[in-house]
Amino acid sequence: MQVYALVRQIPFGKVTSYGAIAAFLGSRQSSRMVGWAMNQSHRSRLNIPAHRVVNRNGQLTGKNHFGHPDLMQQLLEQEGHQIENDTIVNFEKAFWNPEQTLL
DNA sequence: GGTGTGACCAGCT
């Protein structure tokens, strides 16, 4: 729920991490639930940019749960990111902190 | 209805 709301807030060309979302919404340790939420996100009527959510290393851990394993990478590249070995280059620079905008 | 398992993360061997 809140996860969806937050993920939808992620601006174009930015990415964030499961941990950041979890930490912002409640407990940092609930990050697994965020991942679960993302898994269910495709059911939602709202289109959730799940590709903008990666793990703390910028690694595209959830790409297998997209239609095609490479789809996530394609989408990110489409948004101007550079992907190298399933990891976003300059992840720290592209990182979007929820507190930064929503606080 | 108990158990196991995550698109994670941090802390401890």
Next chain:
DNA sequence: AAGCTGGCCACAC
């Protein structure tokens, strides 16, 4: 430095 463990909570079996 790499691997294991615990924590969180929803869901399938």
